[in-house]
Amino acid sequence: MNRLIKLNNLNINMDKPVQLYDSPGHKIYWVGSVEETIFRCNTYLLLDGKQNYLIDPGGVVTHFSQVMERVKAISEPSDITHIIVHHQDPDLCASIPLWLKFNKDIVIMTDPRTRVLLPHYGIVDGKYFNVDDKKAVALPSGGELKFIRSPFMHSPGAFVTYDSVSRFLFSSDICAALDDNRKLVADDINSQLGLMNAFLEDYIACNKAIRGFLKNIKGIEIVAILPQHGSIIKKEFVKPMLDYLKDFKCGLDILYPDL
Ligand SMILES: [Fe+2]
Ligand SMILES: [Fe+2]
Numbered sequence: 146m147n148r149l150i151k152l153n154n155l156n157i158n159m160d161k162p163v164q165l166y167d168s169p170g171h172k173i174y175w176v177g178s179v180e181e182t183i184f185r186c187n188t189y190l191l192l193d194g195k196q197n198y199l200i201d202p203g204g205v206v207t208h209f210s211q212v213m214e215r216v217k218a219i220s221e222p223s224d225i226t227h228i229i230v231h232h233q234d235p236d237l238c239a240s241i242p243l244w245l246k247f248n249k250d251i252v253i254m255t256d257p258r259t260r261v262l263l264p265h266y267g268i269v270d271g272k273y274f275n276v277d278d279k280k281a282v283a284l285p286s287g288g289e290l291k292f293i294r295s296p297f298m299h300s301p302g303a304f305v306t307y308d309s310v311s312r313f314l315f316s317s318d319i320c321a322a323l324d325d326n327r328k329l330v331a332d333d334i335n336s337q338l339g340l341m342n343a344f345l346e347d348y349i350a351c352n353k354a355i356r357g358f359l360k361n362i363k364g365i366e367i368v369a370i371l372p373q374h375g376s377i378i379k380k381e382f383v384k385p386m387l388d389y390l391k392d393f394k395c396g397l398d399i400l401y402p403d404l
Contacts, residue, residue, distance in 0.1 A: 148166070148167055148168060150164050150165055150166060150167060152165070152329065152330045152377075152379075154328050154329060154330055154332060157329050157330075159175075159177075159179050159327065159329060160179070161215065161218060162174040162175065162176050162190070162215040162216070162218050162219050163175040163329060165189075165311075165313070165369075165371075165377070166310075166311040166313065168286070168310060168311075169286065170193060170194055170285060170286035171191075171192070171193045171284070171286045171288065171310045171311070172191070172192045172193075173189060173190070173191050173192075173308070173311055173313065174189065174190045174192075174215070174219060175187060175188075175189060175329060175371075175377075176188050176189065176190045176199075176212050176215035176216050176219070177189075177203070177208075177211075177212065177215075178203070178207060178208040178211035178212060179211065179327060180207045180208065180211075181325075182325070183323040183324060183325045184236070184323065184374060185324070185325070185327075185374065186201070186203045186204065186208055186236050186237075186373060186374060187201070187371065187372065187373050187374065187375075187377075188200065188201055188202055188203050188208075188212050188373075189201070189315060189371060190215075190216060190219060190220070191290075191308065192219070192220065193284040193285055193286050193288075193310075194284070194285025194286060195226070195285065196226050196227060196284065196285060197220055197224050197225050197226050197227070198225075198226070198227045198228070198229055198254075198290070199216070199225050199227070199228050199229070199244065200228075200229045200231075200306065200315050201229070201230060201231055201237045201315075201317060201373050202228055202230070202237065202238070202240045202241060202244055203236060203237060203239070203240050204235055204236050204237075204239045204240060205239045205240050205243065208236075208240070209240040209243060212240070221247075222244065222247040222248075223247040223248045224248075225244060225247065225248055225251055226248070226250075226251060226252065227251065227252045227253075227254055227274075228241060228244060228251055228252070228253050228254065229254045229255070229290075229306055229315070230253060230254070230255045230259060230263075231255075231259075231303060231304055231305065231306070231315070231317035231318075231373070232256075232259055232299070232300035232302060232303045232304075232317060232318070233258070233259040233262040233263070233300060233302075234300070234318075235266075236373070237317070237373065238259075238263065238266055239266060241253065241263070241266060241268055241271075242266060242267045242268055245268065245271070249270070250272060251271075251272070252272050252273070252274050253268070253271045253272065253273050253274070254273075254274040254276055254282075254292070255273065255274075255275075255276060255302075256275070256276050256277050256294075256302035256303075256304055257275060257277060257302065258300070258301050258302030259300070259302050260273055260275070276292035276304055277294075279292075280292050280293075284310065286310060287310075288308065288309040288310035289309050290306055290307070290308055290309075291306070291307040291309065292304050292305075292306055293305050293306075293307060293361050293362060293365075294358075294361055295316075295317075295319060295354075295357075295358040295361065296354060296357065296358075297349070297350035297351070297354035297357075298318070298319050298349050298350070298354050298355065298358050299318055299348040299349050299350065303317065303318070303319075305317060305319060305358075305362075307362075307365060307367075311368065311369075312366050312367060312368040312369075313367075313368060313369050313370075313371055314362070314365075314367045314369070314370050314371065315371050316370050316371060316372045316373075317372065317373045318344070318348060318372070318373055318374070319358065319370075319372065320341060320370050320372045320375070320378055320386060320390075321341065321344050321348075321372045321373055321374035321375050322337060322340035322341040322344060322372070322374060322375025322376060323340060323343050323344050323374065323375065324340045324374070324375040324376060328376050329376060329377060330376055330377045330379055331375075331376035331377065331378055331379065331382060334382045334385050334386070337375070337376060337378070337382065337386075338386070338389055340375060340376075341375065344374065344375075345390075345393055345395045346395045346396070346399060347395075347396075348395075348396070349393075349395040349396050350395075350396045350397060351395060351396045351397040351398050352392070352393060352394055352395065352398050354396075355390050355391070355393060355395070356391065359387060359390065359391060362387075367380075367383050368380050368383075369383070370383055370386065
């Protein structure tokens with residue numbers, strides 16, 4: 146039986162990995178950190194058969210030791226087979242060289258614009274999967290991971306990952322919120338939208354970038370949005386969240402309103 150784990154914030158202990166989804170051969174965990182910063186980062190671990198995907202592994206300072214501890218509670222670090230990195234920022238990428246020390250054969254799944262920058266983190270002999278070439282990868286349990294472009298939200302090569310089994314959208318900085326209240330799952334859509342505004346206004350290029358992304362995900366059934374910062378957006382909040390984004394003015398819309 147496929148099941149989305151029902152999460153009640155009161156019962157979540159974020160000092161440990163938090164299981165978000167469970168079905169035969171397919172499991173998803175939050176393995177992020179709880180730093181004392183509004184920029185706390187979410188990392189996710191998706192296990193399917195012998196494929197173990199670490200999604201947006203994160204930075205080095207504070208974050209890495211916590212992610213490692215949570216991963217170790219589930220799996221050997223050397224068993225990580227794939228890293229999905231949605232863009233090139235250090236809060237996603239800086240720890241990749243440390244993960245490669247456990248398994249040099251980890252496949253880094255990313256776009257060419259991110260790949261060209263990863264050697265600057267000290268990744269010299271990385272094995273790569275180009276998400277622009279192959280827009281999906283089959284999973285042993287029968288589903289697939291689909292890679293969907295989200296240009297300029299906020300990086301030129303940005304993309305998101307959709308898991309057809311859980312129907313989760315791993316959105317990286319899209320729907321990210323600057324949040325220090327440590328709730329893993331949003332339980333109030335209005336406060337979540339408020340927490341998201343500052344990030345959207347400063348980091349997303351413009352409303353056209355948002356509309357392009359919304360076009361790219363049109364028709365896809367999304368059960369939850371899992372961003373890299375802030376709280377997870379559960380099913381009942383997905384449509385209001387996407388509707389809110391549609392007309393949001395940000396970035397260049399604000400800086401150059403008359404152009
Ligand atoms: Fe970013
Ligand atoms: Fe980020």
